[in-house]
Amino acid sequence: MMAETKRKADLKVIILGDYNVGKTSFVCRYIDGTFQTKEPTIGAAFFLKQWGPYNIAVWDTAGDERYTGLSNFYCRNAGAAILAFDMTSVSSFESLWARFIPLLDSALENCIKVVVGMKLDLLDSDRTREITIEEATKFSREINSNIDISHLPKDPYFETSSLKGSNVTEVFEYIFNHCVPLTDAEKRVAGNTGIVDLSKPVNDGAKDKKKCC
């Protein structure tokens, strides 16, 4: 891992949000493609993602209030911030404004702030939505006054479920396409993830071989 971290990242993405809104699960869903409930993060955790020719550093911060001082430090030079809240908790949404927006002073000037509602799957069951889509969308527009949001394909607000994996990849690709857009050629390479599927037969090429005689 050290060799990787030593390479300078082309984009720093920071994930902020209240304690237990599901920030680490969200990142793990994106990186590993699985859902895991996580121990509380200590300080911060770090992931590297390859996006075409770019190295992207994803910093997952601890939501616990005692680490707030450090979060400010981890926000430094961030090109994008994911502001996560729990859609079933008003206080987690209010914290974004009260606690986390000020931290982003140390981020890059053109830092894009994407508001992400977590635990969409809970709304399907008995839990009630505490924050309306309109409220969250309005908020997401307000905090991005530093950039020209008219060029974005949509408002910087997403509702996601790490449990089901819905909308998770979309959030990251929304950010990457804004900050480090790929050319068509690079996209093709990025699409080829280099994953070899062991269960898939790999004999396609062999069929072209001539039969005997």
Added chain:
Amino acid sequence: MEITFVFVVHYMIEERQSSSGKVVFHNEKLGHKYLALKKPVAQLKAASALNRILVLCDNTLTLLNMFDLEPILSGAKVKGVTCFCLNETPSRGSPFSVEICVALKKKQLQYYTATEDRLIHVKDISLSEPAVSLGVDGSYICVATTSQYCMVNYESGHMQDLFPFDSETSKPLIRRISKEEFLLSGPSALGMFVTSAGISQRPPLQWSENLMGVSYIHPYIIAVNDEFITIHSILDQQQKQAIPFQGGSFIGNFDGKMFVASQKEIYSLVPVAWEKQVQSLLADKRVSEALDLARNANRVGLSKDKFSKVFRRFEQQAAFIEFSQQHFEEARELFKEGQVDVREVLSLYPRLLPSNCNFTRSVPLLHEIADVNQLSRGDETVMKEYRNFLRLYLEEIRGTKDAVGYKQEIDVGLLKLYAEVNSPELVPLIAVDTGCDLKDCVDWLEKYERHHALALLYKVHKENDKALAVWMRLINGDIKDENFLGLDFVAEFLANLSDHELVWKYVDSILVKDAQLGVRVFTERPAKEPPSERLRPEAVIDYLHRFPEAVITYLEHLVFQKKLEKEKYHTHLAVLYLDAVLQLMKENNVKKEHLDIARSKLRHILQMSNLYRVQLILGKVKQTDMYAECAILYGKLEEHDKALRILVHKLKDYGAAETYCLVNSQGKDPSVRKRLFHILLSVYLDPSYEQRDSLVQPAVTLLNSNLSEFDTVKVIQSIPENWSVSLLSQFLMRTARKSMNSCRNIRIERMMSRGENLQVTQNSIEMQRNYVTMNDDRMCAMCNRAFGDTSFVRYPNGVVTHVHCAKNKHVCPVTGKLFSTKQS
């Protein structure tokens, strides 16, 4: 009141290796110095380059001589100091000085250059709060003030706040880790990595509370509190080890040697050699940690080649560990990266290595796996996964550089795996450039009843007889294999087989099963096959006697495809066709189209070929009412009158009669065509034929036809008197027009020729009008000698040469100019 005696003591510590390999230290006190001060020494640092020791005591920084410990009294002294830090990596260091950063009690840092006897003040940096701890690297100073950490560039004066920190509750620690990177003790006992840019590139690590000191020896962070020494790796930020140690108060890395002190004693921490660490991680099956550590060992004590060899061995061991845990993806990567001998892998699968392979596992063993049966413990699904893994792995490395030298082992392994599961890959594996030998593959294929594959393997090894024997058993149904491609396949194989003895041996069974298919063995021979005595057409025809259909097909092949011009084949084929027709005619209820097809085949050969014995066929045909065939035969005998009479009188097929004239005059002199048409006309006009009136219409049609050609005068002479002119008007008009046309054409041609003649004459006169002066001075343009003869050559561009010097009359010998070769 507590009385403090301040001493600086000088020890010599020697590291020795005992005969058992254990490191022992031997120390010897060399001297001590009593400092007449009331406070304990706060910091002590050697500046070896200057032979000086920097001492901070009672808020005063002074220099001592490194050997006799005597103070340097030349004014090298800074007062009001809370702490200092030596810059081990100055950005522009002089070998005769060291750079020091000093924190003062008043909110200020000072930067000094120290020489043997002096401290030269370089710079002041003001702070908002007093500094408590320092770290320096290059141009950067990392400072802990009473409430926070910040990063200062002492050259530019730029200052950046890092994060808040309460120096009251825990001790601020700053340790340089690598170029422009520091490790700081953060809030909640976090170890925070910070770069000179004020950001972090590694996640924090979790320490225990109340750290007294922290040090770094790649790749480990070693921290001391009053109960434990803890060791974290910077590779994954995880704690690797905790050593109980009471009362730890100090730790330091002195040129790669770790020393740790309690209140009473000093110990050395001796790291286990990295190879041993890796080995023990592997023993715990902590594969990725082990390889990360090995990769980051910075090749301690090894050359590049040696390191990569050691590292590869670790990868190989790791590969087998992953393999034994069914982590197939990881194992596959490691097998490849570690360049594991493929036989090591194959040897884990009982009976998959070729029996002639005398491979023994490398010593020392890379793993302790007996075989995959041991790993799967009889679980069928696991076993299947192992076999599947091997198949994919072999397929992947087949043909790559990892497979060099092991083609046979890999191919035999694959063959056995494929045979077990009846994979569709089995046939291509054998057919295309296979490394499979016969020896144990034959047994294996027989065991799994892959007969077709077995036959193919025989074929690849040129054992065609055995291969055919297997296929014959498949054809006869003695054995079964769904992959067998059937009779066609064998016929095709025989058709391409150069061993004609074998062809004869096996062709019979195919002919018996399917004569039409069997004859393909003879008709579809490779184009380049040299003629052989065994496959002489006569021999084949004789042999095929039992299979009449086959004979016809074979003769058709000889006559039409190979275009053999032998009377015998042509006659034979014509006779066979005729027999077929006669046979059909004899039978009742024969569909008309069958008969038509048979007759058209017959007519085709009669018309197309000129080689068969016409009389023989004619003799037979005359006895029947096959008039069309008769006409063709008469045509072949040049008895056109007879032929045309049949067509006109018997068949009344006037179109055919016309076509006959065209066909029989094809490629011959135009007069032949005219003659044939006259014969036809005379047949139409024959006064002796009783139904001659019915032929007036076809006669007129013939005369008016665009295709027919006649001598007009002769036609008019032969026309009966009683025909009206109107009947002939069309013919006459056309003829008149035609002859007018040709008359005019000829005149045009004549005039054009005359014009051309005039042109040529003019050219000739113009050319001859120029004169050439020949005198003694005139030399040949080629050989530059005088002309002794009266004849010479003049080229159109004026070059004059000897006759024998003019090699080519179209090319000027001097300029190379090309003159028109057109005759004009």
